[in-house]
Amino acid sequence: MSTTTAPNYQSDQAIAEIVNKYGAKPMALIMILQDVQKHHRYLPTDTLRLVAKEMNLPLGQIYGVATYYKSFSLKPKGKHHICVCTGTACHVRQATVIVDKFQRDLGVKPGETTSDMEFSLETVNCLGACALGPLVTANDVYYGNMTVSKIDKMMNKLRGKKTEEEAEAEEAA
Amino acid sequence: MNPGRLSSPQALIDLRDQLINQREENKTIITVCAGTGCLACGCEAVTTAFREALQQSHLDKDVEIRTTGCHGFCERGPLVVIQPEGMFYQRAKPADAKVIVDRTIKNGELVKKLLYRDPQTKEVIVHEKDIPFYKKQMRLVLGKNGFMDPTSINDYIALGGYQALAKALTTMQPEEIIDEIKKSGLRGRGGGGFLTGRKWASCRKAKGDPKYVICNADEGDPGAFMDRSLLEGNPHSVIEGMVIGAYAIGSNDGFVYVRNEYPLAVKNLSIALTAAREHGMLGDDILGTGFRFDIEVSRGGGAFVCGESTALMASLEGRAGEPRAKYVHTVDSGLWNKPSNLNNVETWSNVPLIIEKGADWYTKIGTQGSKGTKVFALTGKVNNTGLVEVPMGITLREIICNIGGGVPGNKRLKGVQTGGPSGGILRVSTNGEGIPESGIREEEKVVNLIDLPVDFDELTKVGSMMGSGGMIVMDEDSCVVDVAKYFLNFLQEESCGKCLPCREGLRMMLSILTRISEGKGEMEDIAVLEEISRALSDTSLCDLGGSAPNPILSTIRFFHEEYVAHIRDKHCPAGVCKELVSHAIDENCIGCHICFKVCPSDAIVGKPKELYTIVQEKCIQCGACYQICNYNAIRRVKRDEGEIVQRRAQEVWKPRIKAKSAATA
Numbered sequence: 001m002s003t004t005t006a007p008n009y010q011s012d013q014a015i016a017e018i019v020n021k022y023g024a025k026p027m028a029l030i031m032i033l034q035d036v037q038k039h040h041r042y043l044p045t046d047t048l049r050l051v052a053k054e055m056n057l058p059l060g061q062i063y064g065v066a067t068y069y070k071s072f073s074l075k076p077k078g079k080h081h082i083c084v085c086t087g088t089a090c091h092v093r094q095a096t097v098i099v100d101k102f103q104r105d106l107g108v109k110p111g112e113t114t115s116d117m118e119f120s121l122e123t124v125n126c127l128g129a130c131a132l133g134p135l136v137t138a139n140d141v142y143y144g145n146m147t148v149s150k151i152d153k154m155m156n157k158l159r160g161k162k163t164e165e166e167a168e169a170e171e172a173a
Numbered sequence: 174m175n176p177g178r179l180s181s182p183q184a185l186i187d188l189r190d191q192l193i194n195q196r197e198e199n200k201t202i203i204t205v206c207a208g209t210g211c212l213a214c215g216c217e218a219v220t221t222a223f224r225e226a227l228q229q230s231h232l233d234k235d236v237e238i239r240t241t242g243c244h245g246f247c248e249r250g251p252l253v254v255i256q257p258e259g260m261f262y263q264r265a266k267p268a269d270a271k272v273i274v275d276r277t278i279k280n281g282e283l284v285k286k287l288l289y290r291d292p293q294t295k296e297v298i299v300h301e302k303d304i305p306f307y308k309k310q311m312r313l314v315l316g317k318n319g320f321m322d323p324t325s326i327n328d329y330i331a332l333g334g335y336q337a338l339a340k341a342l343t344t345m346q347p348e349e350i351i352d353e354i355k356k357s358g359l360r361g362r363g364g365g366g367f368l369t370g371r372k373w374a375s376c377r378k379a380k381g382d383p384k385y386v387i388c389n390a391d392e393g394d395p396g397a398f399m400d401r402s403l404l405e406g407n408p409h410s411v412i413e414g415m416v417i418g419a420y421a422i423g424s425n426d427g428f429v430y431v432r433n434e435y436p437l438a439v440k441n442l443s444i445a446l447t448a449a450r451e452h453g454m455l456g457d458d459i460l461g462t463g464f465r466f467d468i469e470v471s472r473g474g475g476a477f478v479c480g481e482s483t484a485l486m487a488s489l490e491g492r493a494g495e496p497r498a499k500y501v502h503t504v505d506s507g508l509w510n511k512p513s514n515l516n517n518v519e520t521w522s523n524v525p526l527i528i529e530k531g532a533d534w535y536t537k538i539g540t541q542g543s544k545g546t547k548v549f550a551l552t553g554k555v556n557n558t559g560l561v562e563v564p565m566g567i568t569l570r571e572i573i574c575n576i577g578g579g580v581p582g583n584k585r586l587k588g589v590q591t592g593g594p595s596g597g598i599l600r601v602s603t604n605g606e607g608i609p610e611s612g613i614r615e616e617e618k619v620v621n622l623i624d625l626p627v628d629f630d631e632l633t634k635v636g637s638m639m640g641s642g643g644m645i646v647m648d649e650d651s652c653v654v655d656v657a658k659y660f661l662n663f664l665q666e667e668s669c670g671k672c673l674p675c676r677e678g679l680r681m682m683l684s685i686l687t688r689i690s691e692g693k694g695e696m697e698d699i700a701v702l703e704e705i706s707r708a709l710s711d712t713s714l715c716d717l718g719g720s721a722p723n724p725i726l727s728t729i730r731f732f733h734e735e736y737v738a739h740i741r742d743k744h745c746p747a748g749v750c751k752e753l754v755s756h757a758i759d760e761n762c763i764g765c766h767i768c769f770k771v772c773p774s775d776a777i778v779g780k781p782k783e784l785y786t787i788v789q790e791k792c793i794q795c796g797a798c799y800q801i802c803n804y805n806a807i808r809r810v811k812r813d814e815g816e817i818v819q820r821r822a823q824e825v826w827k828p829r830i831k832a833k834s835a836a837t838a
Binding site: 025026027028029030031033034061064065068069070071072086087088089091092093094096097100101104124125126127128129130131132133135142144147148149 | 209210212213214247248250392393394395396397398401402433434435471472473474475476477488489490491492493494550552553554558559590593643645647651656659660663667669767770771773795796797799800801
C-alpha cells in the first residue's frame with residue numbers, strides 16, 4: 001500500500017511478481033499497470049517494456065492503455081499526492097476556489113508536479129463523499145469542507161511532517 | 174462459524190435458523206457506519222473508542238460492536254445507531270464513545286447533545302426511523318446496510334440473504350425467472366432504463382457460448398455514489414442478483430467492473446466473493462444444484478466512457494475503452510464477441526428482492542412505467558446530503574424539501590441537476606415567487622418543476638434523464654451557465670475522441686460557452702449551441718456524445734434569461750463567472766479581518782474591528798474571501814460596481830465588535 005516505496009526501476013522481479021499475481025492474460029493489463037503504478041508512483045518506460053515482455057503483449061498495446069486511462073501517469077509523481085475533488089457537488093460548493101488556491105501556492109497546474117518533487121496536484125471527477133464537499137485528499141487522507149485557510153493548515157502539516165521525519169533521521173544519525 | 178460449502182437449499186435454511194437462534198434477540202448492538210463518508214469523518218477512531226470503553230466497563234461480552242455499510246445520512250457522520258432500539262446518534266466523536274457506553278448502554282439514558290435535532294421544527298428526535306430524512310424513504314435495496322457487517326456473510330444470511338437464490342435455483346426454471354423479472358417491470362438503474370427482463374431474454378436466446386454476465390460498477394457520474402455504497406455496504410446482494418441472472422441467462426462466468434477510485438468497495442466485494450465461494454453460493458455445484466458460476470473482479474482505469482457497455486467490455490478485455498457502434502447488441506456479441514449481459518449494481522441488487530417477494534409485490538411500488546425504488550445521491554446545496562432511496566414517482570419537492578431538508582442558509586432554491594453529465598438542470602422553486610415569466614421562452618408553459626414526479630419517463634420528457642441517480646441541488650449562488658460549462662468541460666475531457674461529432678462538437682460548444690461566461694458572447698451563440706446539440710445527438714457513436722447536449726439544452730430552455738444576462742448585460746446574476754463579477758465588502762463587515770488573511774493578492778485593506786475594503790484594481794476575483802466570510806459581508810456584484818457597494822458601506826457601516834463588547838461590559 002505504501003506510496004513511499006523507494007523506486008526501483010530495473011526491478012524485473014517486482015514486475016514479474018505483479019504479473020504472476022494476475023496471470024499474464026490481457027484482461028489483467030489495467031490492474032497490472034495499476035499495481036506497477038502503485039509501486040513506482042508512475043509508469044516508467046522501462047517497466048512498460050518489462051510488462052510487455054512478461055505478458056507477451058506488444059508494447060504498443062500497453063502504451064495505448066497507459067495513455068488512454070486518466071489514472072495512469074508516464075511522468076514521475078511527487079512525494080505528496082494532493083487531489084482536489086471537482087465532482088458536481090464539490091463544484092457548486094466552490095471547488096474551483098480550492099483548485100485555484102493550490103495552483104497559486106504550488107505554482108503548478110492540475111496534473112503537474114512541483115520541481116522539487118514534493119507535491120503533485122491532481123483533480124478527480126468524484127470521490128463520492130459529497131457531504132464533505134469541497135473535498136481534498138492528501139496522500140489518501142480525506143480533508144472535508146475545505147476552505148482556503150484550511151488548505152494553509154493542511155499544507156503546513158504536510159510540510160511539517162517532512163521536517164519532523166528529517167529531524168528524526170538526523171537524531172538517528 | 175464456518176460450516177463449509179452448503180450442499181442444499183435446506184442447509185442454507187438450517188444455517189439461517191441456527192444463526193438467528195444463536196443471536197440473542199435483545200442483545201445490544203452498537204452499529205457504527207463505516208461507509209466512505211463516515212470513514213472520511215473519522216469513524217474508525219470512534220469504533221476503537223467504543224471497543225476500549227466497553228472493555229473498561231467489562232461489557233465487551235454483552236454488547237456487540239458492528240461496523241456497517243453506509244446508512245445514507247452522510248451529512249451527519251460519523252453515525253452511531255444503538256440496536257435493537259434504533260437510537261440514533263450523529264456526529265459522534267471518539268470522546269463520545271465512553272459517554273454513550275456509560276449513559277445509554279449502562280443506564281438507558283439518552284445523550285442529548287448527540288441526538289438529531291430537526292433544523293426546521295427544533296424537535297429532538299431519538300430514533301433513526303423518525304428522522305425526516307429517513308421517514309419518507311423506502312429503503313428496499315439499501316435497507317440491510319444498517320444492520321449488517323458487509324464483510325460477514327453470516328450477517329447477510331441471518332437477514333434472509335441468499336434465500337432468493339435458493340428459491341430461484343430449486344423451484345424456478347430459467348424462463349420463469351426471466352418472466353418474473355419481465356413482469357416486475359424492472360428497468361436498468363444505470364441510466365438508460367432499458368427493461369432488464371427483456372435484456373435477459375435476448376441474451377438467453379442469443380447464439381454463442383460461453384455467455385457472460387457483467388456488473389457495471391464503473392460509477393463515473395460526478396455526484397453519484399449509490400453503487401459504491403451498495404458494493405461497500407451490501408456486496409452479497411449484488412452477488413446474489415448476479416448468480417440468479419446467470420442461471421436465468423445460462424452463463425457460468427461473471428465479471429464486476431469496478432472503479433479503482435473505490436478501494437473499499439473492491440475490498441469488501443473481494444471478501445464477499447471469497448465467503449460466497451466458501452459457502453457454496455459461487456463455484457461448482459452451487460447449493461448442490463449442479464449449477465456452476467463464478468465472478469471475477471476487474472478494476473477500471475478511470476475513464477467515464479467505460480460506463481458505456483461496449484467501452485466497458487473493451488476495457489475488460491484489457492484494451493483502451495473505446496465504444497463501438499451498436500448495430501449488433503452486446504447481448505448478441507459483447508465481451509470477446511460472445512453474448513454478454515451487462516447490468517448496473519443497483520439493478521442486480523433489485524433482483525433478489527423481486528425473486529423473493531414476487532413481481533406482483535414489486536409492481537405495486539412506483540409508477541406506470543417505472544417500478545420499484547430508486548436510490549438518489551442527494552448532494553449540493555441541500556441540508557441533508559446523503560443517499561436516499563425513494564419509490565419511483567415521488568416528487569422533487571418531497572426529495573429536496575422533506576427528505577433533504579431544503580437549502581441551507583436562507584438561500585433561494587434555484588434548480589436541480591439530475592442524471593449527471595448526460596442529464597439536465599431543471600428549474601425548481603419552493604415558492605412561486607422569484608421566477609420571472611419572461612425568463613422562460615414563450616412556448617414553455619411550465620416554469621416550476623418542483624412537483625414533477627420523478628421517474629424514467631417524466632425526467633426524459635422535461636429534457637433531463639434519470640441517469641445513475643445523481644441529484645445535485647443548486648441555490649441562487651450557482652450559475653447555470655457555469656454548471657453547463659462545467660459539464661461540457663467534463664465531457665470534452667472524457668470524450669474518447671473516436672467519433673467526430675463528439676470530439677469536435679463538444680470542443681466547439683465549450684469554446685462558445687466559455688466565451689459567454691467571459692462576457693464575450695453574441696446572441697446568435699444560443700442558436701449555434703442548439704444546432705450543434707442537434708448534430709451531436711443525431712450522429713454520435715455512443716450515448717456519451719448523444720446525451721451530452723442535455724445540460725446545454727435544458728439550461729437554455731429553463732434559464733434562458735441567464736444566458737441573455739451573460740451575453741447582453743455582461744452580468745452573471747449568481748456572481749460565479751469570474752470575468753463578469755467584482756468582489757466588494759458591504760456594511761455587514763464586522764472587521765474580523767479573516768478575509769484580509771486569505772487574500773492572495775493583498776487587495777483587502779483595513780484595520781481590525783473596522784470596515785475592510787477591497788482595492789478593486791488589485792482584486793483577482795479568486796473568491797477566497799467570499800468563501801471564508803462568516804458574516805455574509807462579501808458581495809459578488811456586476812463588474813465595476815464593487816466601488817458603489819463599498820462607498821455605500823462606508824456611509825452606513827457601524828462598528829460591531831466594539832458595540833457588542835460595550836454592551837456586555
